[in-house]
């Protein structure tokens with residue numbers, strides 16, 4: 001029986017993780033659930049899965065959750081400090097990190113400090129502070145198993161292999177809903193269109209990141225730290241069918257891939273059940289449904305976020321943290337139709353250009369960088385909005 005803390009249980013990954021738990025009675029026990037503001041769903045999940053504790057990080061929702069669960073033996077906490085405490089409980093074996101964005105960093109670090117096994121969906125944690133996070137995981141003996149589909153694929157391809165024999169990894173990218181489109185089209189696209197991912201059903205932020213290819217940029221950085229790769233050992237190929245989830249090329253030229261239908265329940269299940277590979281009844285991949293699997297190079301000129309992310313990775317230090325913070329802010333603005341699709345890259349680039357570079361940031365400096373970058377990009381957004389009127 002694996003005892004889970006599911007952080008971000010009300011999100012796309014969190015709800016699918018609970019589907020996996022429900023599909024395997026007797027294999028998993030839910031020890032902790034956490035949400036930010038969706039009190040209604042958190043209460044419903046708590047009544048169904050009967051965790052030992054729930055954490056609602058938005059303090060204004062605490063009373064609603066506390067009152068609703070009053071008659072049940074479930075502890076209710078609020079705030080990020082509480083989240084960082086509960087993941088360290090002895091009763092927790094595995095922490096699923098599925099909080100969105102930079103906000104997920106502290107609870108993952110706390111779980112690492114307690115030596116927990118971590119099923120990591122929150123890629124931003126590694127984008128922002130990958131070097132520090134992985135070093136601390138090694139020091140504390142915390143095993144990190146990726147949930148992100150590409151990284152789960154690479155992790156599975158690497159099982160039993162000598163890591164020194166890896167030539168490169170090849171991340172597949174669907175290309176998103178605007179594959180093949182040029183700036184004259186993209187200049188007018190709205191959030192409702194960008195939210196229509198061709199293959200995956202995901203949360204709003206990552207869906208926009210897929211449309212801008214920032215998702216792939218973040219994933220390159222995520223792969224660098226997870227698998228201890230050099231910058232030139234990571235390639236991206238557009239694969240619109242999202243059936244090959246990623247590949248590893250070895251020093252003898254052999255290439256291994258991991259394939260499957262685009263369904264996040266598979267990598268979630270793999271990560272929370274690890275090291276076991278457990279049975280399920282989910283739909284199987286039928287190659288006859290995919291008579292053509294295609295591949296092409298990404299269009300770095302049109303989808304500039306991908307190039308910006310690669311540059312930030314090469315620069316290192318706090319640059320990926322700046323990139324991530326600026327991106328979180330502009331995506332939020334784009335979802336409210338307050339900034340144009342192409343303008344997002346402009347704002348991120350300006351923010352990268354104006355921030356002070358720190359080569360080896362401490363955690364406190366990452367927090368400060370994140371805060372400062374959000375202020376800067378918000379200023380750029382305000383100026384661009386003023387210039388419209």
Ligand SMILES: NC(=O)C1=CN([C@@H]2O[C@H](COP(=O)(O)OP(=O)(O)OC[C@H]3O[C@@H](n4cnc5c(N)ncnc54)[C@H](OP(=O)(O)O)[C@@H]3O)[C@@H](O)[C@H]2O)C=CC1
Pocket residue numbers: 007008009010011012013014034035036037038039057097098099100101103121122123124147148149200201202203204205206264
């Ligand atoms: N969705 C997917 O298929 C994939 C997602 N990922 C990664 O997994 C992570 C989660 O993505 P996804 O599930 O799509 O996101 P969602 O937006 O669907 O869910 C996010 C979850 O995080 C919680 N949350 C949001 N903001 C905060 C905050 N400030 N503090 C604490 N909790 C917060 C939300 O709570 P509430 O809703 O209650 O406010 C919700 O439970 C991301 O890092 C993403 O990149 C990676 C690969 C695939």
Ligand SMILES: CC(=O)[C@@H](O)[C@H](O)COP(=O)(O)O
Pocket residue numbers: 148149150172173174175176200206209210211215216264
């Ligand atoms: C499911 C998952 O892991 C996402 O990160 C997915 O990969 C997004 O697809 P693209 O970024 O390739 O469009």
Ligand SMILES: [Mn+2]
Pocket residue numbers: 148149150219
């Ligand atoms: Mn992915």
